[in-house]
Amino acid sequence: YTAGGSSGAAKVVAAGLLTVGGGVGGTILYAKWDHKFRAAVENNVPYSDWLLGLALGPAYQGDIMKQVEMAQPPSMMDKPGKAPKGKKALKEPGSPAKETSPVPSQPAQKECKECQHHADPAVVAPHTELPLRERPVEEVAARLAQQDQKEQDTLSSSLEECLASSAKATLQAIGAQEAAVQAITQHIHKLKEAMEAEVPPPEKSSQWKDLEAALADRTSAVNDAETALLKAKEALDSLKSEIDKSKGLKVSAVRPLVLAAEENLHNMVVDLDRVVTKLQSAESESKIVSQYSDLVNEAKLQFQREVSSLTPEIQANWKGLTGKLSADDLNALIAHAHRRIDQLNRELAEQRVREQIHIDASLEQQKLEDQKALEKAVLTAVQHIKEDTRLEQERKLSELREVMEAEMRTQLRRQAAAHTDHVQDVLKVQEQELRADAEQVLGSKLLEQETSYRQLSQEQLDNFTLDMNTAYARLKGMEEAIDSHVVAEEEARKAHQLWLSVEALNYSLKMADADSPTMPLESAAQAVRDSCHDNDFALALATALPEESLQRGVYSEASLRARFNALRALVRRVALVDETHNSLYQYFLSYLQAALLFEAKQEAPPGQLCSEDLDPFRLLSYASFCLEHGDLELAAKLVNQLRGEARRVVEDWLTEARLTLETRQVVSLLSAYANAVGLGTTQAP
C-alpha cells in the first residue's frame, strides 16, 4: 500500500510541477507576444517583471514604439494646421500690399521668401514661424514702399547718369562723325579741285599742302570719329545694360524713365548708325575719288616717267617749261602723245570690247557688294524697326497704363466722394438720432422731476387727509365701540337668558322619578323658544325636540335601566322564538334553554360585533354592561340587534330609550350652544 501510495504521491507531485511549469512557460510566451498582457502581469504580480526581464529582455521596444506612434499623429496634425494658418497670414499682407502699392511682384517675392522660411522651420520646429507670420500688414507695405522708393531713386539716378554720359558720348560721336564727314568731303573736294583745276604751281603746291592738311584732318577726324564711336558704343552698351537691369528689377515707377531712356538709346543708336552710314558712304565716295585721284596720279606719274624717259633733260615741273621745249622735244612729245593716244585708243577699243564683261563683272561685284550692303542695311533697318515697334508698344503700354490709372483715380475719387456723401448722411442721421435721444432723456428727466414734485405735494395732501381720516375713523370707532358694547351687553343678556332656559330644561330633564316619566317639557321648551327667537340654530334645535317628550315627558336613565333588568328575563325566555319558529313547542324549548343556559351578567362589548355576538344572551350581557356604565346609546344599539319575538318584546323599551336619547341630545346641543354663546359674549379682562 505504501509503495502504491508513494508512487501515487509522486505522480501527483509530478503532475503538479508539470502544471505549474506549463503555466509559467505559457505566461512568458504570451507576454513575449502581447506587450499589454506583459504590462498587466508586471503590474499585478510582484516579481514578474524581474522574471520576464530575465526571460525576454527589458520591455522598452513597445514603449518607444508607442511614444513614436503618439508623437507622430500630433506632429502630423500640426503640419496641416500650420500650413493653412501660414497661407492665410501670407494672403493678408499680400492683398493690402497689392492695393496700396502697385508692386505685385514684390509681394510675390516676399511671399516666396516667406514660403521658403515657412517650409524650412515647419519641418524642424513650428514655433519659429511666429516672427515671420506676425509681421503686420502695414509694416510690410511700408517696407515695400520704402524699398521701392530706394530702388527707384538709385535706378533713376543711375539711369540718368548713364543717359547723360551716353548722350554726351553719342553727341560727341555724332559730332566727331559729322566732323569726319565734313573732313572727308572737304578732302574730296580739295582733291577734286587739285585734280581738275589748272592752277599755277605755287597755288598748286599750296593746294597740295591744303590737300595734305585736309588729308591729315580727315585722318584725324576719322580716328576721332572712330574713338568717339567706340566710346559712344560703350556708353550705349552700359546704358542698355542699365536699362536691362532696371527692367529686371521691375519697378514700375521708373518705367517711363526707362522707356524714355530706351527711346533715347534707340534714337542715339539710330543717329549713330545714320552718321556711320553717312561716313561710310562718304568714305566709299572718297575711296572712289581717291582711287580716281590715285589712278590719275599714277597716269600722271607714268606719263611723267614716259616723258622723262623720253626727254630725260626735262625735269621738275614741266608746266613751267612751255617756252623752253625744242621742236624735237615737241615732236617727240607729240609722237609720244600720238603713241600714247594710239595706245589709249587701243586700250579703249579693248576696253570697249571687254566693256560688257567688265561691266558684268563689275555689276556682279557691285551686286554682291550691293547685296551685302543691302543685307546690312536691311538688318540694321529691321533692327531699327523692331526697336521702334517695341518702343512704340512700350510707349503705348505706358500710355494705356497711365490712362487706366487716371481712370482708376477718377473712379476712386468718385468712390471717395460717394463715401464722403454717405458718411455725411450717416452723420446727419446719427446727429438726429442723438438729438432725439437727448431730447427724450431731457423730457423724461423733466417729467420725472414734475412727477416727483406732484407726488410730494400729493403726499402732503394725502398725509393730511390720512390724519383727518384717522381722527374721524377713531371717532367713529369709538362710537361703534360704544354701540357694540351696548349690543354686546344685549347679546350677553340674551345669551344668559338662553342659558338659563336651557339649564331649566336640563334640570327638568333630570328631575324624573324612578318609574314615571318626567313632567312634560313643553313649558321649558317654550321658555327656550322664547329666549331665542332671533337665533335660527337654537330655534331649530328647540323645535327638534320630539313631540312625545314635550307632551308626555321622557323616562330617566335609571328607570330605563330598571325596566331593562326586568325585560332581560323575558327576553331570555323567548330567545328561540322568531317568525318561523313560533309554535308552542318552540316556546317550551325556549323556556327550557333560558332555564338551563347561564351567561355572564355583564360583559364588556367588543369594538366590533361579529356574528357570534348577535346571540341574544350575549347581547343582553353587553347591554347590561353598557347600562351599568351609563352608556344608554350603546345599550340601545345592542338591544336593536335582537330579532324575532325578543325584539317584539323590547320594542317599547327601545322606543322609550330612543326618545330619551333624542331629547338628551337636543338638550345637550342647546346647552353647549348656550355655553358657547355665553362664552362668546363674555369680555375678556
Place this chain on the structure above:
Amino acid sequence: MSEKELGKKWDRCLADGAIKFGTGLGLGIVFSVLFFKRHTWPISLCSGAGLGMAFSNCQNDLRSSYLLHRSQKVGLCNKTHSN
C-alpha cells in the same frame, strides 16, 4: 308596554285552556252519563278536545303577530322599465 303583552297572552291562554278543559270535562261527563253508559272515554275525549282547542288557540294567539292578515298583503309588481 310590549313586554307585558306576552304575559297577557299567556294569561289568556291559561284562562282559555282552563275554560275549555272544564267545559270539555263537563260535556264529557254529561255525554258519558247520558249517551255512553258512563264510560270514561267521552270524558277524556271531550277534555282532550277542549285542551287541544285551547292549545291551538294559544298557539294562534302567540303567532298572531307574525301572520300577515289579508288587509296587510301587498302586491309585488315588477317594474318593467329600468331606472
